Amino acid sequence: MTMAWLDPVRQEFRKRLQGDRLAHAFLLSGQAGTGKQAVAMEMAAALLCVEECLPACGSCRSCQLLATGAHPDYCNVSFELNKSGKLRGEIVIDQVRDLISLLQLTTTISAKKVALVYPAEAMNRHAANALLKTLEEPPGDAVIILLSHDPSRLAVTIRSRCQNLHVRPPDLDAALEWLLESGDYREAEARSALQAAAGSPCRALNLLSEGGVAHYRLVSDTLESVQAGRCPPAGALSALADVEPDQLWTWLSLSAAERFLQNRDNHSARISLSQLQNRADRNRMLMASPVRKDLLLQDWLIQWARLDGL
Numbered sequence: 172m173t174m175a176w177l178d179p180v181r182q183e184f185r186k187r188l189q190g191d192r193l194a195h196a197f198l199l200s201g202q203a204g205t206g207k208q209a210v211a212m213e214m215a216a217a218l219l220c221v222e223e224c225l226p227a228c229g230s231c232r233s234c235q236l237l238a239t240g241a242h243p244d245y246c247n248v249s250f251e252l253n254k255s256g257k258l259r260g261e262i263v264i265d266q267v268r269d270l271i272s273l274l275q276l277t278t279t280i281s282a283k284k285v286a287l288v289y290p291a292e293a294m295n296r297h298a299a300n301a302l303l304k305t306l307e308e309p310p311g312d313a314v315i316i317l318l319s320h321d322p323s324r325l326a327v328t329i330r331s332r333c334q335n336l337h338v339r340p341p342d343l344d345a346a347l348e349w350l351l352e353s354g355d356y357r358e359a360e361a362r363s364a365l366q367a368a369a370g371s372p373c374r375a376l377n378l379l380s381e382g383g384v385a386h387y388r389l390v391s392d393t394l395e396s397v398q399a400g401r402c403p404p405a406g407a408l409s410a411l412a413d414v415e416p417d418q419l420w421t422w423l424s425l426s427a428a429e430r431f432l433q434n435r436d437n438h439s440a441r442i443s444l445s446q447l448q449n450r451a452d453r454n455r456m457l458m459a460s461p462v463r464k465d466l467l468l469q470d471w472l473i474q475w476a477r478l479d480g481l
């Protein structure tokens with residue numbers, strides 16, 4: 172097993188697995204890009220494995236089937252394509268109904284049935300209500316693992332029925348070391364990726380493997396130019412046109428947060444930066460809806476250009 176920062180979560184889960192306190196539902200929380208999916212898959216494999224141990228044996232029929240993605244006692248609910256082939260921005264009730272049907276069947280291979288829901292806060296109200304009913308009266312051999320970047324967005328009624336496991340990101344040095352072991356990257360590049368990913372190692376690795384670091388630098392350089400008056404907001408709009416919108420708003424939010432921390436004594440700038448950060452977060456959520464994305468970005472950049480005295 173790698174990703175040493177996940178060890179406390181593994182140990183906690185192992186205790187539950189070995190004792191008689193195994194819950195029917197777990198809530199695995201932590202910021203995006205810290206390895207929640209990886210540890211959730213390890214938990215699922217452990218629950219399904221004939222040995223019922225963590226790490227799973229890796230060689231029994233259950234472990235082999237899980238590795239091929241065809242385990243009959245396991246299901247994974249996440250974003251799916253809708254009828255017109257577009258990725259949905261939420262988890263809908265039909266998906267939760269399918270999950271419930273699977274959990275009601277008798278097991279085929281393993282002693283337990285396991286379902287993963289990721290990210291749990293993406294369930295819409297109907298989907299969450301349907302899941303809540305199952306959490307209230309779970310089938311005896313079912314375990315549901317909810318993954319969440321932001322558990323405060325889940326209903327308290329759902330949270331209170333889960334055993335909580337929280338993933339803490341590694342410190343900067345450990346994250347850097349892991350990144351450098353994971354691929355042939357230069358240290359400066361890996362540092363930039365970690366900065367762009369707000370310290371989330373898996374997200375940083377994605378950026379490195381997808382060439383996202385160059386886009387992150389482009390965003391920071393463009394923001395500097397806008398603020399220094401070297402580039403008008405309209406020019407910045409075209410410079411940023413190729414950056415993936417969700418990623419772009421994450422970085423804009425981070426940039427505002429960084430400046431906020433750097434400007435401890437400039438009260439008016441801090442108010443503006445806090446507003447800019449909130450707007451970036453809200454705009455990121457709006458990307459799935461039919462809004463004029465260029466106008467949102469232009470307005471944001473105009474406000475950024477007005478920041479002075481920084």
Ligand SMILES: [Zn+2]
Nearest residue numbers: 220228231234
């Ligand atoms: Zn096994």
